[in-house]
Every structure is written in structure tokens, then in C-alpha cells.
Amino acid sequence: MAEGTLKQFIERRNFLNWFLGTTAGAFVFSVLYPLSRYLTPPPVAESTARSVTLSLKPKEVKANSGQIFRFGSQPGILVRTQTGELKAFSAACTHLACIVQYRSDISHIWCACHNGHFDLNGKNIEGPPPKALEEYAVNVRADQIVVSKKV
Amino acid sequence: MIRATSRGFLWLGIAVILFLPVHAMGQPQVENCVACHQSLPDERLAGPAKLFSGDIHAVKGFGCVSCHGGDASDTEMSAMNPAKGYIGKPTGTKIVDVCGRCHSDARFMRQYNPALRVDQVTEYYTSVHGRRLKEQKDSKVATCASCHKPHSIKAPSDPRSSVHPLHVADTCGSCHANAEYMATYKIPTDQLANYKKSVHWRMMANKGDLSAPTCNDCHGNHGAAPPGISWVGNVCGQCHAVNGELFSKSRHSQVFVQMGIPGCATCHDNHQILETSDELIGTREKAVCTRCHTAEDRGGKSAAAMRAMIDSLRQEYDKAHSILLKAGHAGMEVSQPEFDLNEAKTALVKARAAIHAFSVVTLKKEIDPGLQVSAKAYAGGLKALEELGFRRKWLAVSAVIILALIVGLVLKIRQMESAQKSSEKEKV
Numbered sequence: 312m313a314e315g316t317l318k319q320f321i322e323r324r325n326f327l328n329w330f331l332g333t334t335a336g337a338f339v340f341s342v343l344y345p346l347s348r349y350l351t352p353p354p355v356a357e358s359t360a361r362s363v364t365l366s367l368k369p370k371e372v373k374a375n376s377g378q379i380f381r382f383g384s385q386p387g388i389l390v391r392t393q394t395g396e397l398k399a400f401s402a403a404c405t406h407l408a409c410i411v412q413y414r415s416d417i418s419h420i421w422c423a424c425h426n427g428h429f430d431l432n433g434k435n436i437e438g439p440p441p442k443a444l445e446e447y448a449v450n451v452r453a454d455q456i457v458v459s460k461k462v
Numbered sequence: 463m464i465r466a467t468s469r470g471f472l473w474l475g476i477a478v479i480l481f482l483p484v485h486a487m488g489q490p491q492v493e494n495c496v497a498c499h500q501s502l503p504d505e506r507l508a509g510p511a512k513l514f515s516g517d518i519h520a521v522k523g524f525g526c527v528s529c530h531g532g533d534a535s536d537t538e539m540s541a542m543n544p545a546k547g548y549i550g551k552p553t554g555t556k557i558v559d560v561c562g563r564c565h566s567d568a569r570f571m572r573q574y575n576p577a578l579r580v581d582q583v584t585e586y587y588t589s590v591h592g593r594r595l596k597e598q599k600d601s602k603v604a605t606c607a608s609c610h611k612p613h614s615i616k617a618p619s620d621p622r623s624s625v626h627p628l629h630v631a632d633t634c635g636s637c638h639a640n641a642e643y644m645a646t647y648k649i650p651t652d653q654l655a656n657y658k659k660s661v662h663w664r665m666m667a668n669k670g671d672l673s674a675p676t677c678n679d680c681h682g683n684h685g686a687a688p689p690g691i692s693w694v695g696n697v698c699g700q701c702h703a704v705n706g707e708l709f710s711k712s713r714h715s716q717v718f719v720q721m722g723i724p725g726c727a728t729c730h731d732n733h734q735i736l737e738t739s740d741e742l743i744g745t746r747e748k749a750v751c752t753r754c755h756t757a758e759d760r761g762g763k764s765a766a767a768m769r770a771m772i773d774s775l776r777q778e779y780d781k782a783h784s785i786l787l788k789a790g791h792a793g794m795e796v797s798q799p800e801f802d803l804n805e806a807k808t809a810l811v812k813a814r815a816a817i818h819a820f821s822v823v824t825l826k827k828e829i830d831p832g833l834q835v836s837a838k839a840y841a842g843g844l845k846a847l848e849e850l851g852f853r854r855k856w857l858a859v860s861a862v863i864i865l866a867l868i869v870g871l872v873l874k875i876r877q878m879e880s881a882q883k884s885s886e887k888e889k890v
Binding site: 344386 | 665669671673674701702703704705796797798800801804805807808811812815856859860863864866867870871873874877
């Protein structure tokens with residue numbers, strides 16, 4: 312092998328080694344980075360389409376009170392009745408989809424937009440809402456409240 | 463002693479029979495009226511007998527004699543002897559008397575429907591119909607039998623009933639939309655046609671919302687009368703409570719009464735109440751404010767300002783909704799900003815109701831929180847799209863890296879092979 316050719320061969324080998332090392336490193340990074348992003352928990356808990364575990368504990372929900380929670384991208388309302396029963400409904404008013412709230416003074420679910428009233432079975436009882444709120448199933452498992460859509 | 467007791471019971475029995483009201487005979491009766499009438503060739507006489515078996519009164523055990531009197535056990539024409547209480551076909555006030563005999567008796571009606579009101583007759587005589595019948599002997603006005611079709615009366619909740627919510631408008635319209643029949647009264651006859659263009663009818667007929675108002679919800683049923691100018695707002699306010707309350711506290715409420723124009727109906731019409739839109743407010747085309755205001759006066763300027771505020775919130779909401787939709791469709795997780803944006807929608811609906819206070823300050827209280835929520839949700843959507851761009855860019859970069867690695871490996875293998883061949887040649 313001529314001297315010039317050998318020099319070229321050695322240079323090419325060095326470049327190739329450097330090239331391989333760099334791309335292999337970048338490859339490992341491109342695998343590890345998405346993995347780390349995937350493993351980092353999101354800032355808020357995600358819910359599935361059918362059920363959500365609330366960040367509230369059963370003891371934190373007082374009798375004759377209600378709280379709004381996130382069910383996917385839609386609002387839900389969790390109510391503890393005066394008798395201590397936990398109930399959950401869609402919090403989107405069936406009239407124009409305003410977010411409803413719990414009125415402890417009259418023990419109704421109430422929509423402030425057009426004064427729509429729902430009883431604690433979700434039934435529309437006064438004002439313009441044309442139908443009842445969708446009711447969800449509430450299950451208390453240990454110290455967790457799980458709300459899920461009824462089949 | 464025994465004989466004395468028996469005699470006492472006998473007298474008691476006779477007394478009960480004598481003083482028992484006619485209408486208390488709600489038990490199944492011997493019905494010879496139907497047996498004869500349904501086979502008569504004259505449909506005027508046979509029709510009612512054929513229909514009556516489906517009437518709620520027949521179902522409850524009442525017979526022809528409960529209203530018409532006479533003797534149902536008599537198979538001869540003597541059954542229809544006035545001496546036996548036969549009154550024939552009642553007309554005018556007699557119809558009201560016949561129906562009221564049972565329906566105004568709380569103790570009697572309780573047996574059949576404890577929740578049913580028993581003031582229909584009293585209410586009826588406060589209505590335009592009842593007053594004209596009583597005071598002017600007007601026989602053309604509606605009585606009980608005009609709306610509750612005789613011999614086929616059903617409960618109002620029965621979809622076959624002439625007073626079921628879906629049929630009330632047509633029942634009233636059978637007279638009120640008949641220009642020839644109504645000619646003597648000199649009132650419009652386009653109410654039914656207008657009502658059927660309204661949002662109320664559309665909600666009821668197309669969306670199946672039976673709580674949407676029909677004629678009797680605004681005019682009353684038995685006490686039917688047009689709402690007075692000063693209390694139209696109260697009528698609409700039964701359902702549209704927030705709008706009604708805001709309006710009643712506004713300056714417009716008093717000014718409208720002074721001007722002799724009705725509250726809600728001045729802007730929204732009465733029978734042809736169309737679906738509202740933001741275009742109704744302001745000073746542009748289609749705006750109802752311009753019916754009284756000019757663009758230059760104080761009211762016109764306020765209206766224009768309120769329209770601009772509503773438009774800005776709607777646009778900001780739409781902008782945020784659109785970017786979140788785009789991010790969601792691209793597979794990004796945007797449920798939190800979407801959830802937050804529900805509050806902006808609530809604010810927009812509340813702002814539209816707050817228009818009825820006709821105050822820029824009141825409206826601003828609803829608009830500002832909505833704008834803040836929309837801006838936050840928009841930022842969430844923007845961040846999601848930036849993240850999407852980042853992921854796409856780095857997907858391309860990693861694909862190039864993988865390709866380069868493959869190329870590098872191929873070259874390395876070739877190099878190793880050529881180095882191996884060179885060393886084998888040198889050995890040879």
C-alpha cells in the first residue's frame with residue numbers, strides 16, 4: 312500500500328470512528344430523552360374517558376356541600392347530601408352548558424346563568440334547563456373517591 | 463230492639479241515597495245510551511257514543527248521564543225525560559256548570575286526582591272568554607268543551623290530548639288562527655303562524671322539550687288573557703328569571719311602562735320570539751336598540767360599547783377554543799385548559815344575560831373574568847402547539863441521527879472488510 316493511500320485510509324477510519332461515536336451517542340440521547348419525558352408525571356392528573364379518581368378525600372367533603380371536579384375536559388360536581396350520601400353529576404347545565412354550583416341554603420344544584428335548579432337526583436326542577444344532569448357513579452375505595460360514568 | 467236498629471239503618475240508607483250528589487255516581491253504570499246511540503245512522507248522535515269509551519271519564523266509570531242527565535237504565539226514549547234530569551247537549555254557561563259540578567268540588571275530585579286544581583271555573587270567569595260569555599252572552603267564545611274535546615277527553619299528559627303541550631297551540635289556533643271566525647273581535651289571527659316560527663315552538667316540537675312555553679304558559683289556561691304591558695316581564699321571568707330580574711331593576715323597565723310599550727316583547731317580539739343572537743345588541747344592522755336609540759345618543763353609545771365587549775369575549779373564547787381543538791386533534795393533552803375554558807363559556811352566557819341590566823359596568827363584571835380565562839386557555843393551547851412543534855422537529859432530527867448511524871455502520875463494516883482483505887493479501 313502506498314504511503315498516501317495508507318494516510319487517507321487512516322484519516323477516513325478516524326473520521327468514521329468519530330462519526331459512529333457521535334451518531335451512536337445522539338441515538339442513545341434521542342431514546343433516553345423521550346423516555347425521561349414520558350416517565351415525568353404530568354402537572355395534573357389525567358382522567359380516562361370513563362372514570363376519574365378525585366384528589367379529594369371523602370372526609371374533606373362536608374355534608375350539604377358540593378365541589379366542582381375535572382372529568383376529562385368537562386366539569387363535574389360532587390355533592391354530599393345532608394344525609395351524608397355522596398353523589399356526582401355533570402356540572403354542565405343542560406340549558407346552555409354553564410357550570411352549575413351547589414346551593415347549601417336550598418340544597419339544590421343551581422345554575423347562576425339563568426336560574427336553573429336541579430334536585431339532588433340531578434332532575435331539572437325549575438327554570439329553563441330542559442333535562443336532568445347526567446348522573447355519575449361514586450365509589451369510595453379506602454381513602455379515594457372514584458367517579459365513573461354509568462353504563 | 464233489633465227491629466228498631468234495622469229501621470234506623472233503613473232510614474240512614476234512604477238518607478244517603480237521597481242526598482248523594484249526582485256526580486258521586488262514578489261507578490260503572492248500566493249504559494243503555496251507548497247501546498242505542500252507537501247504532502244510530504246520524505253521525506252527530508252516534509259519534510259521541512263511539513268515542514266515549516276512550517274518554518278519561520268513561521275510564522273512571524262515569525257514563526253519559528253524569529253530564530247529560532237522564533236515566534241510563536231506561537231502554538226507551540223516556541230515558542231522556544227532563545223529569546229524570548235530562549238536559550241534552552249543554553251550551554254556553556251550562557257547559558261550565560256541568561263540568562264545574564265535579565271539577566269545582568275539592569272533596570269529590572280528591573278521590574280521583576288529589577293534586578288536580580279545583581278553581582278552573584273561578585279562573586275561567588276571570589278570562590276574556592269567561593267574561594264575554596257571562597257579561598255579553600257571547601256564545602262564540604271558548605268554554606271547557608272548546609279545548610277539552612267532549613267524549614274523547616284525555617289527561618293533559620296524554621299525547622293524544624288536545625291540551626297536551628304539543629297540541630295546545632293548534633287547539634287555541636283552531637279559533638284564533640281562523641280569520642273568518644275571529645273577524646268580529648278585530649284581533650290579529652297570525653299568532654299561531656308566528657308562534658310556530660319561534661324558538662319556543664322549535665324547542666318543543668323539534669327538540670322534544672315539553673317545558674318550552676306554549677299559549678297557556680304565558681296567557682294562562684282557564685284564566686286566559688293577554689299579559690298587560692306592565693307585567694309581560696313577570697310572565698317571561700317565570701322561566702327567564704335572571705333576565706327578568708335584571709330588566710325589572712333597569713331603567714328600561716320604568717321607561718317602557720311610561721312609553722306604553724311592553725317589556726320583553728318590545729325587543730324580542732311576542733309570539734314570533736326568535737332565537738337571540740349578539741346581533742340584537744348595539745347600533746348596527748339587526749340591532750333592536752336602534753328602534754329607540756340612535757348611534758349618537760347616550761343609550762346608543764352604551765349599546766355599541768356593550769356589543770363590543772360581548773364580541774371581544776366571544777372572539778377570545780372562539781380563539782382559545784379553536785387552538786385547543788387544533789392541539790387536541792393533533793394528539794396533545796389539553797384537557798386542563800379545555801376544562802378551564804368552560805368558565806369562559808359560562809362567563810359569556812352570563813354576560814349575554816347581563817345585557818338585560820343595560821349597564822356597561824354590570825356587563826364588565828362578567829366580561830373581564832371571561833377574558834382572563836380565555837387568555838389563559840389560549841396560552842395553554844399555544845404551549846401545547848409549541849410542544850407539538852418541538853416533538854416534530856426532534857422526531858426529524860432523531861430520524862436523521864438513526865439514518866446517519868445506519869450509514870456509519872455500513873461504512874464501518876465495509877472498512878473492516880477491506881482492512882481484512884488487505885491484511886490477507888499482505889500475508890499471501
